Amino acid sequence: MTPAQFIAGLPKAELHMHIEGSIEPALFIALAKRNNVPIAWKTEAELREAYSFRNLQSFLDLYYDGCRVLVHAADFQDVTREYLMRAHADRVLHAELFLGPQGHTARGVALGTVLEGTFAAMDAARREDGITSGLILLAQRHRSEEEALALLDAARPWADRLLGFGLGGAEVGNPPSKFVEFFRRCRERGFKVVAHAGEEGPAAYVREAIELLHVQRIDHGNSSLDDAALLRVLAQRQVPLTVCPLSNLKLKVVASMDVHPLKRLMDAGLCVTVNSDDPSFFGGYVNDNYIACQAALGLSRQALVALARNSFIAAFMPAAQRDAALAAIDAYDRDAAPWVDAPALAA
Numbered sequence: 001m002t003p004a005q006f007i008a009g010l011p012k013a014e015l016h017m018h019i020e021g022s023i024e025p026a027l028f029i030a031l032a033k034r035n036n037v038p039i040a041w042k043t044e045a046e047l048r049e050a051y052s053f054r055n056l057q058s059f060l061d062l063y064y065d066g067c068r069v070l071v072h073a074a075d076f077q078d079v080t081r082e083y084l085m086r087a088h089a090d091r092v093l094h095a096e097l098f099l100g101p102q103g104h105t106a107r108g109v110a111l112g113t114v115l116e117g118t119f120a121a122m123d124a125a126r127r128e129d130g131i132t133s134g135l136i137l138l139a140q141r142h143r144s145e146e147e148a149l150a151l152l153d154a155a156r157p158w159a160d161r162l163l164g165f166g167l168g169g170a171e172v173g174n175p176p177s178k179f180v181e182f183f184r185r186c187r188e189r190g191f192k193v194v195a196h197a198g199e200e201g202p203a204a205y206v207r208e209a210i211e212l213l214h215v216q217r218i219d220h221g222n223s224s225l226d227d228a229a230l231l232r233v234l235a236q237r238q239v240p241l242t243v244c245p246l247s248n249l250k251l252k253v254v255a256s257m258d259v260h261p262l263k264r265l266m267d268a269g270l271c272v273t274v275n276s277d278d279p280s281f282f283g284g285y286v287n288d289n290y291i292a293c294q295a296a297l298g299l300s301r302q303a304l305v306a307l308a309r310n311s312f313i314a315a316f317m318p319a320a321q322r323d324a325a326l327a328a329i330d331a332y333d334r335d336a337a338p339w340v341d342a343p344a345l346a347a
């Protein structure tokens with residue numbers, strides 16, 4: 001069995017995936033037509049060509065502008081359902097999805113429209129494919145803390161259906177310390193909390209996210225490697241990192257996959273997970289990310305199993321469901337055909 005075949009069948013969870021970043025070019029064009037939204041690209045090929053980024057901000061400019069094609073509940077439903085079908089095909093058993101409501105409500109789309117469409121797709125995916133999912137709302141960090149607090153208040157009617165809150169968007173210049181009160185209130189109301197940190201920003205932002213925001217996971221966390229004391233804290237507390245390798249390559253956070261920090265973070269004893277971030281923009285779903293890391297970093301079968309196990313350990317899921325998923329990984333690893341890491345010597 002090849003590593004790619006092994007990865008394809010490996011049960012896994014995905015914990016860092018933005019719904020707005022999963023609109024495939026074909027659906028993007030169809031939604032623009034359906035909603036009469038003018039866009040600059042006529043074909044899928046033209047759109048794919050535009051997906052070339054200098055850094056995080058150059059991506060965010062296109063990403064936020066692209067949100068204009070999402071207008072009705074059915075649009076959010078279609079995008080979310082398409083992603084969950086694609087994830088199911090990658091043997092994702094559980095997905096925790098990010099959505100940034102401010103990018104929609106600021107354009108006049110009601111929060112209820114955004115959430116009801118998304119929840120309908122999550123319910124359908126569970127019914128039809130057995131894939132479970134949760135929704136985490138992200139505050140945009142270039143906006144004020146008051147706006148983040150307004151989002152938390154506006155989401156009250158759906159509190160029972162929401163998993164948690166997080167922080168996304170332009171990192172440098174918008175440190176976690178800007179959102180201390182927002183995170184305090186999220187925790188007070190019983191929500192799980194996560195934050196993007198250490199993608200383009202320094203290790204100090206990861207430290208702030210842990211010590212000031214008390215997040216339960218760090219989204220990205222690459223720059224943690226620059227601070228040995230921080231690494232020890234992350235390892236000791238087993239604060240999971242949701243790492244997004246192909247995203248890092250596309251946004252020039254890393255120069256090439258063979259220098260990606262994933263393996264060094266694992267070797268430092270951290271609970272590392274592999275995720276796709278914005279799969280339609282970055283050229284790969286979760287299995288593509290596992291495959292790219294395996295090929296570039298020479299990850300062993302044991303390392304792939306550890307990454308998949310970490311994805312469930314880091315997930316906000318009931319203990320019984322987690323135990324069942326971990327048992328499924330162990331059974332798969334036991335029964336899957338042998339995979340020899342090194343090429344066999346010629347006879």
Ligand SMILES: Nc1ncnc2[nH]cnc12
Nearest residue numbers: 018021168169196277278
């Ligand atoms: N990679 C990323 N970093 C920060 N915010 C994002 N929103 C969507 N993708 C993101």
Ligand SMILES: [Zn+2]
Nearest residue numbers: 016196219277
């Ligand atoms: Zn992200």
